[in-house]
Amino acid sequence: MAELSNCITCGVVFLKAYSPLCRSCYEKEEQWYSVVSTFLKKRENRLVTQADIILATSIPAKTLNSFIRSGRLMLQDHPNLQHPCERCNQLTQEKRYCANCVDELSAGWLTQTSQAIEENNNHEALNRYSLKNTLRKEE
Numbered sequence: 001m002a003e004l005s006n007c008i009t010c011g012v013v014f015l016k017a018y019s020p021l022c023r024s025c026y027e028k029e030e031q032w033y034s035v036v037s038t039f040l041k042k043r044e045n046r047l048v049t050q051a052d053i054i055l056a057t058s059i060p061a062k063t064l065n066s067f068i069r070s071g072r073l074m075l076q077d078h079p080n081l082q083h084p085c086e087r088c089n090q091l092t093q094e095k096r097y098c099a100n101c102v103d104e105l106s107a108g109w110l111t112q113t114s115q116a117i118e119e120n121n122n123h124e125a126l127n128r129y130s131l132k133n134t135l136r137k138e139e
């Protein structure tokens with residue numbers, strides 16, 4: 001399903017089908033992706049940092065960051081390739097949040113969910129209680 005949308009990179013209006021990027025930005029990004037992945041495949045580039053890649057390939061930092069964040073680039077072989085966590089700014093190889101934040105966020109989510117379940121149960125218990133009372137009154 002295609003709809004009119006603004007390209008997230010250059011803002012041009014285009015028919016959006018699969019990618020949030022317009023055709024020319026999409027092609028540019030694909031080119032950058034192949035440049036960077038070729039660069040990273042070289043054994044001598046194992047320990048590069050983001051700055052090294054930008055310097056060597058002149059890829060825009062924003063594009064490189066989006067590759068790292070989206071998890072498209074395989075980072076496990078490149079321990080120095082990290083980006084700041086979106087929550088606490090600590091350098092990480094995870095996608096958006098560092099492992100700590102992922103733990104905290106999922107713990108928070110779990111507490112919220114179990115609280116909601118408890119509230120629901122209480123609600124049900126209350127309903128049952130008042131139903132019992134009503135029945136008793138009718139006896």
Ligand SMILES: [Zn+2]
Pocket residue numbers: 007008009010011012021022023024025026
């Ligand atoms: Zn564009």
Ligand SMILES: [Zn+2]
Pocket residue numbers: 085086087088089090097098099100101102
């Ligand atoms: Zn974090």
